[in-house]
Amino acid sequence: MIDILLSILILTGAIFTFIGSLGLARLQDFYTRLHGPTKATTLGVGCLLIASAIYFSIREDGISLHEVLVTLFLFITAPVSAHLLGKAALHLKVKSLAATPEQENDTPPSPG
């Protein structure tokens, strides 16, 4: 019974991670590509981590909570890296499908 649940979780995680990577290949410009990998990590890796936590809690003594930490660090770092990539792209005026905000053109790049 537990095995079935774990299999479903792992499969779901794998499918979402795959779709995220597929997005990297299929989407057209830099900004939309940002969405694929950052988003796949949230649900895809989330599912894999839940499966891992359940498995190791059952097979070994005591509950395994390392996965909580992985999730936490992932949730802290993934948006920050996406934000910085996006910010750098705006400064470099990377080709975009969407109209980039005019504000960026008016203000000179700040030294910070």
Next chain:
Amino acid sequence: MRRFLPHPLLTLTLAILWLLLVNQLSAGHIVLGTLLGWLIPFVTSGFWPEAIRIRHPLTLLHYLVIFLYDIVRGSFHVAYLILLGPARLRPAFVQVPVMLKTDLAISLLANTISLTPGTVSVLLSEDKRTLIVHTLDTDDADAVVADIKQRYEVPLKKIFEEGID
């Protein structure tokens, strides 16, 4: 008190983090975790000028539930959009006016926006009043802004900034 224990919440968080990291609960590690939890905020207190205060723990809990629900809902949405094909996407930059004042609340808002699929926050204006958000697929920018403000900003304001103006 304030001087020797600058951030009680941070101390607690770091102690719990340490226990999770060693993955075992023993008296020695609780002492060590608490010690680290005290020492790190003490040494780095120069980087944390504002005290962190959570005014409504229940609202925070409610916020987390909404947040998790949005991650799941949004992941399905983005997966669907990717499979559907890039030709149908209507990406757009949206400017979200920010009414939050503290840095912590603003960064939490930006993180939340980036983690909930379909939107990535890309730029915070220098006066910290406008957040530029890239959305993957939208035909109504105003609705996106209203959604972000109502779902995330209002509770964050209540949790971290009630009484500050």
